[in-house]
Amino acid sequence: MEWIENGDLSFLKKRKVEAKEAAQQSVREIIARVRDEGDKALKDYTKQFDGVELGELRVPNEAIAAAYRHVPEKVIQAIRQAAENIRAFHEKQKPSSWTETVEHGVVLGQKVTPLDSVGVYVPGGTASYPSSVLMGAVPALVAGVGRVVLISPPQKNGLIAYGVLVAAHEIGIKEIYQAGGAQAIAALAYGTETIRPVDKIVGPGNLYVMLAKKQVFGDVAIDSLAGPSEIAVLADETAHPEWVAADLLSQAEHDKMSMPVLVTTSRSLAEKVDQEVERQLPALPRHEIAGPSIETVGKIVLAANLKDAAEIVNQIAPEHLELAIADPESVLPLIRHAGAIFLGMYSSEPVGDYFAGPNHIIPTNGSARYASPLGVESFVKRSSLIRYTDEALEANGSAIADFARFEGLEGHAQAVEKRMKGATVHE
Template identity: 85%
Template sequence: MEWIEDGDLDFLKKRKVEAKEAAQQSVQLIIEKVKAEGDQAIRAFTKKFDGIELTDLRVSEKEVEEAAARVPQEVRRAISQAAANIRAFHEKQMPESWTETVEDGVLLGQKVTPLDSVGIYVPGGTACYPSSVLMGAIPALVAGVGRVVLISPPQKNGLIADGVLAAAREIGITEIYQAGGAQAIAALAYGTETIRPVDKIVGPGNLYVMLAKKQVFGDVAIDSLAGPSEIAVLADDSAHPSWVAADLLSQAEHDKMSMPVLITPSRSLAEEVDKEVERQLETLPRRDIAEPSIETVGKIVLVKDLKEAAEAVNKIAPEHLELAVADTESVLPLIRHAGAIFLGMYSSEPVGDYFAGPNHIIPTNGSARYASPLGVDSFVKRSSLIRYTDEALQKNGSAIAAFARYEGLEGHARAVEKRLKGAAVHD
């Protein structure tokens, strides 16, 4: 890992992965093909990119049941427990409609309405992410979205991963399709003969998925344009070096471009963590992925004290932040920008990835400066409510008309003045 001791965080300028023009053009062509040819294009791209010939795009109830039965009972129990935790957490987020009556009988308020339909993209192909099913779909279900659709690429055996289907079954998702990459995003956005379009698309994916979400945004809503995973561990001398190293590697194994960062005022801890990372890498099954992340992106930021450490965190605005310090309560108020904050030595980042309840779809690339994790509010919209009375309009109409006329909008002014007693009527 690269050491930084001068406070220079210039590496942050380079963490955003820019797509080459060829990749952007390729995604655009895929989207146009799906819009024009529908199911036929989905099948053609699945054969081209995944080497699989699809018959039915939709996964049958029987296939879901059979897949769930193949998942080890211990894992099914873990999925069930995690789903309960995630639901309980997100139920506390539900916004409410409200109204109030103010002076002169004026009614103001907001009406909260769930989206009609949402598509949950779950990565797959060579991996299995049932946690992505739970994190993407449960907030939508809690919000009351009427139609929640799951789409995921098939594995080499021609089927979506068993764990993904088991998680979908656990939470009651029945509309499931086999497709991946940019073609899956296009199908959700514009529809095919088999797949009806949705209003919003959420979920992580590779570069081509991200580019496709970027291109369809505006025709549909999206959650975010996610980049490689990030973790910052702010640690003092009370931290256990091997635990910190393991947590850094837990994100490094996601992607060669994942960003693991240790921030500490303790040189001795930094040296021990650096050694531990190298030692643990030797036996890590995904070493071929984690090692490039550690060597080319990983950083150890040495600071003078915890206040300076918090300032570094706020500049990084990491996706995941662990406060591996003796007194988390004194450091937490100093943190302004982080997607998910893990407090204390036993709050390892994977606890949040899978089980605790908060969402693991979190802003990356520094967007935690202005964005929040996926939640129930991601799946509802607010409508303003306004009911003016005659008394209120007579009192305030002249001011409203003056405001409108000042902006050069005579039609606005006249629309109000026609209702005012004694005002000039513009016929």
């Protein structure tokens, strides 16, 4: 891991992955073909990219039932408990409609309405991510979305990962399709003969998924344009070097471009963590992925004190932040920018990834400066309510008309004045 002792955080400018024009053009072509050819394009691309010849795009009920025979019972129980925790947490996020009556009998308010339909993309192919099913779909269900669709690429055996199917069934998702990559995003956005389009697409994916989400945005809503995973561990001399190293590696194994960063006030701890990372890395099954992340992106940043360390974290605005310090609550008020904050020595990042309840679909690439984790609010929209009375219009109409005329909108002014008793309408 590279050491930084002079406060130079210029490495942050390099973390955004820029797609080459060839990749962007490829995604444009995939989207256009799916719009034109529908199911045929999806099946052709699945054969080309995943090496699987599909019969039906929709996963049959018998395949879901069969999936339970391939997932260990202890994992099924973990999925159920995680789903319960995630649902309980997100229930507390539900926004409410409201109205109030103010001067002159004016009624103002807000109407909260869930989206009609949402598509949840779950990565797959070489891995199984039932946690992504829960994190993408449960808040949508809590919000009251009427139609929640899941789409995921098939594995080499021609089926979506068993764990994904089990997680989907456990939370009641009935509409599941086999397709991945940019073509799956296009199908959700524009529909095919089999797949009806949705209003919003959520979920992580590779570069091509991200580019597809970017290109369909505007025709549908999306959650975010996610980049490689990130973790910052803010640690003092009380932290356990072995634990901190394990947490850094837990993110490094996601992707060669994942960014693990240790920010610490203790040089001694930094040296021990650096050694621990080198010791633990070879034993990881995904060491060929974690290694480049540690070597080319990983950083150890020394800070003079906890206040400076907190400000360094704010500049990083990490997806995940662990406060591995003796008194994490004392530093928490100094943290302004982080997607998810883990407090204390036992709050390892995977606790949030899988089980605790908060969402693991979190802003990356520094977007925690202005964005929030996926939540119930991501699946509802708000309508403003305005009810003016005759009395209110008489009291305020002249001011409204004056404002409109100042902006050069005579029609706006007249629309108010025609309703006012004794008002002079300038026609």
